[in-house]
């Protein structure tokens with residue numbers, strides 16, 4: 001079973017728990033990257049491409065992504081939120097919702113720049129490697145603070 005299917009089937013619980021789940025999609029924290037607020041959103045169905053999603057999945061994913069991004073933009077230190085899909089590691093279709101924090105530009109990570117412009121894809125890749133850890137070593141308190149905030153914002157907008 002794939003990683004995302006394991007989370008959908010509650011065989012694997014990401015730090016911060018399941019932030020949002022309905023009959024179509026699931027939103028949770030990235031399981032092994034220590035960047036508070038780095039989220040993953042996926043359809044429950046194991047499909048591999050955006051083109052496989054049905055209208056309801058697209059609608060739910062878009063709605064919840066907007067609320068998650070809105071919440072992340074209010075988190076201290078977050079300057080920008082990236083959204084991306086790659087599917088190279090886990091084939092189950094998923095979008096990365098990646099907060100770019102101020103501190104990410106303060107470090108001497110020359111690799112993330114092209115000239116004096118930030119290269120978003122490189123930054124995401126660089127910090128995914130740099131902050132990779134094991135599920136047991138995730139910064140639980142920081143992550144739970146952010147996931148609880150997002151959960152509140154979503155539940156205040158979605159009824160039932």
Ligand SMILES: [Zn+2]
Nearest residue numbers: 002005046092
């Ligand atoms: Zn899957």
